[in-house]
Amino acid sequence: xxxxxxxxxxxxLGAALPGPPxxxxxxxxxxxxxxxxxxGCVWDAEQTHASLGRYLVEECxxxxxxxxxxxxxxxxxxxxxxxxxxxxxxxxxxxxxxxxGGFDIQDVAGALVDKLISRHPHVFGTDGGPVVTxxxxxxxxxxxxxxxxxxxxxxxxxxxTGQPALALAGKLGARAARFGLDVPLPDGDGVxxxxxxxxxxxxxxxxxxxxxxxxxxxxxxAALAAAHRDGGGGxxxxxxxxxxxxx
Numbered sequence: 001x002x003x004x005x006x007x008x009x010x011x012x013l014g015a016a017l018p019g020p021p022x023x024x025x026x027x028x029x030x031x032x033x034x035x036x037x038x039x040g041c042v043w044d045a046e047q048t049h050a051s052l053g054r055y056l057v058e059e060c061x062x063x064x065x066x067x068x069x070x071x072x073x074x075x076x077x078x079x080x081x082x083x084x085x086x087x088x089x090x091x092x093x094x095x096x097x098x099x100x101g102g103f104d105i106q107d108v109a110g111a112l113v114d115k116l117i118s119r120h121p122h123v124f125g126t127d128g129g130p131v132v133t134x135x136x137x138x139x140x141x142x143x144x145x146x147x148x149x150x151x152x153x154x155x156x157x158x159x160x161t162g163q164p165a166l167a168l169a170g171k172l173g174a175r176a177a178r179f180g181l182d183v184p185l186p187d188g189d190g191v192x193x194x195x196x197x198x199x200x201x202x203x204x205x206x207x208x209x210x211x212x213x214x215x216x217x218x219x220x221x222a223a224l225a226a227a228h229r230d231g232g233g234g235x236x237x238x239x240x241x242x243x244x245x246x247x
Contacts, residue, residue, distance in 0.1 A: 029105055032087040049089055056085045068218070155179045167210035169196045173203030 035044040059081040066074035087105060096102030117124045122132045132138050155175040161168060176183060185200060186193045199209040 028083065029087060032091050036091045047088070047092070049092060052085065052088060059085055155181060164210060166195065166199050166213060169199035170203030170209040173200035174206070177204040
């Protein structure tokens with residue numbers, strides 16, 4: 001299957017691939033390859049895993065916002081932007097020889113399929129594992145399977161320390177509760193210590209402090225916008241801009 005305009009096609013880029021809608025995913029892979037290849041996009045060709053990191057984070061947050069807004073059209077668009085990041089990183093990795101750790105999008109998809117099947121033996125019949133009748137049963141089985149994968153064990157296994165601090169604090173609280181660990185929390189009256197203790201306790205109680213706080217913050221943001229709109233905020237903004245100019 002060759003995309004019009006791709007190397008060897010002899011046709012200008014832009015025409016969609018013929019065939020069923022499922023071909024659009026293959027088309028996306030081919031377009032990313034064209035953009036990254038010689039004669040493609042100069043900006044795309046210069047990117048690295050590290051340089052794209054902030055865009056991945058931004059796109060994930062934009063997707064989350066669309067989900068919270070219940071905007072299905074925006075969700076579809078933002079899912080595409082997240083998919084672009086997956087394709088981009090896989091294309092960069094494909095430029096490294098396999099014996100040096102390189103991989104491509106097929107490897108990414110293959111690893112995902114293998115993981116999904118291995119973690120759902122009760123669905124795919126891969127072994128005679130325990131019967132799963134509830135979400136709680138499923139979570140316990142996942143925990144057991146994760147512990148058996150690459151020797152993953154302990155309260156920090158699989159915890160992304162690069163996630164937002166509030167979410168991380170909640171995750172640590174949840175893990176401490178799951179493993180039955182009682183570790184003294186950071187003391188002090190600083191804002192960081194107080195927020196950490198609240199988020200930690202929320203996670204230990206099975207709540208999601210990041211999502212809860214974001215909902216409150218977004219509600220307050222809407223109230224601020226309404227107050228600015230109803231209270232003649234335009235004049236305040238003009239005065240503020242004038243003040244900035246004087247500075």
